[in-house]
Amino acid sequence: MKVCITAKGEGLTAEVDPTFGRAAYFVFVNTDTQEVESVANAPGAHGAGVQAAQTVAEKGATVVITGSVGPNAYQGLAAAEIEIYTGATGTVEQALANFQTGKLARSGEATGVRHGGGRGMA
Secondary structure, three states, X not given: OEEEEEEOOOOOOOEEOOEOOOOOEXXXXXXXXXXXXXXXXXOOOOOHHHHHHHHHHHOOOOEEEOXXXXXXXXXHHHHOOOEEEEOOOOEHHHHHHHHHOOOOEEEXXXXXXXXXXXXXXX
């Protein structure tokens, strides 16, 4: 499975970026091979969440782990059938471990709905 975690820097030791669309990096982890790839996110002035969702889908991720996701990004990820887990904190490695042990709620579940509040939360 290919997982995408929003990050403030590259690699597993980077801190989780609390926003999806304007995250500095996306760290992709293949949980089968343990391969890690960090990709810089280059959001435009408008539509950052949609562009970010497109990047994640193109990279083949099936899961996104982040702090929060704005409504447009959420729709883009949902349309691509990418599962969204919110509320992540700490390092990328910690967030991945929390996901793997069931400590993160899937967005859309009663305890895990954390859509962004508008501008800046894409």
